[in-house]
Amino acid sequence: xxxxxxxxxxxxxxxxxxxxxxxxxxxxxxxxxxxxxxxxxxxxxxxxxxxxxxxxxxxxxxxxxxxxxxxxxxxxxxxxxxxxxxxxxxxxxxxxxxxxxxxxxxxxxxxxxxxxxxxxxxxxxxxxxxxxxxxxxxxxxxxxxxxxxxxxxxxxxxxxxxxxxxxxxxxxxxxxxxxxxxxxxxxxxxxxxxxxxxxxxxxxxxxxxxxxxxxxxxxxxxxxxxxxxxxxxxxxxxxxxxxxxxxxxxxxxxxxxxxxxxxxxxxxxxxxxxxxxxxxxxxxxxxxxxxxxxxxxxxxxxxxxxxxxxxxxxxxxxxxxxxxxxxxxxxxxxxxxxxxxxxxxxx
Amino acid sequence: xxxxxxxxxxxxxxxxxxxxxxxxxxxxxxxxxxxxxxxxxxxxxxxxxxxxxxxxxxxxxxxxxxxxxxxxxxxxxxxxxxxxxxxxxxxxxxxxxxxxxxxxxxxxxxxxxxxxxxxxxxxxxxxxxxxxxxxxxxxxxxxxxxxxxxxxxxxxxxxxxxxxxxxxxxxxxxxxxxxxxxxxxxxxxxxxxxxxxxxxxxxxxxxxxxxxxxxxxxxxxxxxxxxxxxxxxxxxxxxxxxxxxxxxxxxxxxxxxxxxxxxxxxxxxxxxxxxxxxxxxxxxxxxxxx
Numbered sequence: 001x002x003x004x005x006x007x008x009x010x011x012x013x014x015x016x017x018x019x020x021x022x023x024x025x026x027x028x029x030x031x032x033x034x035x036x037x038x039x040x041x042x043x044x045x046x047x048x049x050x051x052x053x054x055x056x057x058x059x060x061x062x063x064x065x066x067x068x069x070x071x072x073x074x075x076x077x078x079x080x081x082x083x084x085x086x087x088x089x090x091x092x093x094x095x096x097x098x099x100x101x102x103x104x105x106x107x108x109x110x111x112x113x114x115x116x117x118x119x120x121x122x123x124x125x126x127x128x129x130x131x132x133x134x135x136x137x138x139x140x141x142x143x144x145x146x147x148x149x150x151x152x153x154x155x156x157x158x159x160x161x162x163x164x165x166x167x168x169x170x171x172x173x174x175x176x177x178x179x180x181x182x183x184x185x186x187x188x189x190x191x192x193x194x195x196x197x198x199x200x201x202x203x204x205x206x207x208x209x210x211x212x213x214x215x216x217x218x219x220x221x222x223x224x225x226x227x228x229x230x231x232x233x234x235x236x237x238x239x240x241x242x243x244x245x246x247x248x249x250x251x252x253x254x255x256x257x258x259x260x261x262x263x264x265x266x267x268x269x270x271x272x273x274x275x276x277x278x279x280x281x282x283x284x285x286x287x288x289x290x291x292x293x294x295x296x297x298x299x300x301x302x303x304x305x306x307x308x309x310x311x312x313x314x315x316x317x318x319x320x321x322x323x324x325x326x327x328x329x330x331x332x333x334x335x336x337x338x339x340x341x342x343x344x345x346x347x
Numbered sequence: 348x349x350x351x352x353x354x355x356x357x358x359x360x361x362x363x364x365x366x367x368x369x370x371x372x373x374x375x376x377x378x379x380x381x382x383x384x385x386x387x388x389x390x391x392x393x394x395x396x397x398x399x400x401x402x403x404x405x406x407x408x409x410x411x412x413x414x415x416x417x418x419x420x421x422x423x424x425x426x427x428x429x430x431x432x433x434x435x436x437x438x439x440x441x442x443x444x445x446x447x448x449x450x451x452x453x454x455x456x457x458x459x460x461x462x463x464x465x466x467x468x469x470x471x472x473x474x475x476x477x478x479x480x481x482x483x484x485x486x487x488x489x490x491x492x493x494x495x496x497x498x499x500x501x502x503x504x505x506x507x508x509x510x511x512x513x514x515x516x517x518x519x520x521x522x523x524x525x526x527x528x529x530x531x532x533x534x535x536x537x538x539x540x541x542x543x544x545x546x547x548x549x550x551x552x553x554x555x556x557x558x559x560x561x562x563x564x565x566x567x568x569x570x571x572x573x574x575x576x577x578x579x580x581x582x583x584x585x586x587x588x589x590x591x592x593x594x595x596x597x598x599x600x601x602x603x604x605x606x607x608x609x610x611x612x613x614x615x616x617x618x619x620x621x622x623x624x625x626x627x628x629x630x631x632x633x634x635x636x637x
Contacts, residue, residue, distance in 0.1 A: 145580060145621070275444060322442045
């Protein structure tokens with residue numbers, strides 16, 4: 001991992017870049033449905049629902065990537081499995097057949113208050129098992145192993161004919177939160193927005209806690225942390241599991257939004273997209289990936305409305321980000337942060 | 348399972364393994380020497396198959412198409428290394444992932460622009476179209492047998508060059524300690540460019556040989572890339588010997604996993620194999636670095 005990984009924004013900068021700016025960005029996102037009504041453009045809400053959902057996953061990925069030094073290409077799997085838990089249980093609910101897990105018969109349900117926590121439990125278990133193998137390694141090995149594990153999960157779901165195999169699984173039964181039907185349009189956007197706020201607050205709290213400080217210490221110098229008596233592997237597994245749990249929420253929301261899950265939702269391309277979003281936004285701030293998600297999807301939208309071969313300029317853009325944008329759009333070293341630093345010093 | 352099925356599947360497994368070795372040999376040396384993750388390695392495989400398809404349609408000569416396609420993939424790799432990649436080795440692995448992922452998007456879209464979104468034909472050459480009786484009562488397609496022989500020949504040649512020549516010694520020295528090899532007078536930069544080009548050419552060769560068996564279309568490089576990464580990880584980064592054994596192991600286990608187990612489990616076999624090997628030996632079977 002990069003040795004010059006910026007530490008938590010020190011001093012004055014911290015208040016503005018860490019508190020005021022994200023509050024402004026989240027408030028702007030909260031006003032979006034209002035703007036969509038004013039512009040009479042309902043597509044805007046659909047687009048930003050997707051952006052906010054991916055922002056949740058990217059913020060969760062950044063928790064281990066930016067603060068734990070773990071460049072995981074496994075996060076599409078957490079997202080996809082979150083979606084599949086919602087989809088599979090809704091499928092059994094619609095067919096009124098129980099899901100057989102060995103001797104256990106689980107009846108299907110479309111209640112997201114049950115399926116989302118269940119998705120989180122599944123992903124935490126998966127993170128724990130895979131983490132035991134992949135978190136022992138670091139650097140190149142870690143990247144390649146998480147990539148391979150991701151494809152393992154991908155091929156598993158491709159071969160799972162019972163749930164649609166390669167074609168994916170349509171969610172036919174009406175999803176609901178306890179007694180309330182799952183909202184649509186702007187209301188669902190606010191559910192996702194709320195989930196993003198909650199994820200940001202939770203992860204921010206964890207990062208500034210003792211746990212987060214130890215995690216950052218491990219990412220900067222694992223050998224020294226171990227010499228100081230830190231059980232590094234356990235910390236990394238715990239961080240990986242926390243990240244997996246939050247990512248699975250994004251996956252479940254995405255499935256609820258699309259009424260559909262397919263193996264494409266957990267291919268490694270999706271994992272790479274998440275990494276691009278994180279790096280684009282900036283890995284040094286908890287909320288950096290929110291900016292990354294907005295930039296990523298707006299770039300995709302603009303380029304694809306310009307040409308059907310939009311992946312060509314998009315690929316070039318990704319290469320340029322890789323070469324030049326080391327700290328992302330929002331970070332302690334970026335022009336935006338330098339500007340805020342000047343502002344706060346004068347003010 | 349009958350004997351003939353076992354023999355045929357074993358040959359299929361070895362053939363897949365040799366193909367993977369052609370891919371992984373370049374990948375593992377690049378990784379070992381520059382600790383550079385090249386996710387775009389599968390693109391050279393795709394480029395090789397596409398160039399061969401076009402040339403075959405134009406000239407009708409398979410041998411010529413093969414040679415030009417291999418050279419073409421090698422030249423693209425060499426130019427890419429000299430023009431861009433050598434400037435980014437010093438950056439972090441995260442940035443390598445981004446840059447080479449962007450390259451995949453660019454190569455795939457360029458291939459779609461040039462050859463279109465539909466599969467292009469790459470027929471088996473007439474000379475190798477039939478099948479031969481390898482054991483009494485067991486026949487095997489001639490073309491697959493040819494792939495097997497070419498793969499073995501390349502692997503043998505590579506082994507001799509790496510272990511018994513001076514330039515091979517430089518490569519091994521570079522893979523185990525780049526700075527030290529540079530300090531005692533090996534021209535690391537030049538050697539690495541050539542190595543990268545050779546790795547790309549071998550990936551192109553694998554693409555041309557796999558083309559008639561699979562379909563040649565945009566995106567064929569990615570599945571084989573993932574398998575090659577698994578081979579590289581199992582074999583140990585930077586080790587040709589490890590890559591060879593791991594490739595055969597992965598090829599055979601993948602082939603038998605798919606016929607012995609239900610598809611959902613069969614397709615996971617090699618990844619489980621990787622997990623087990625890494626749990627016991629986190630550095631792979633034959634790490635080049637101590």
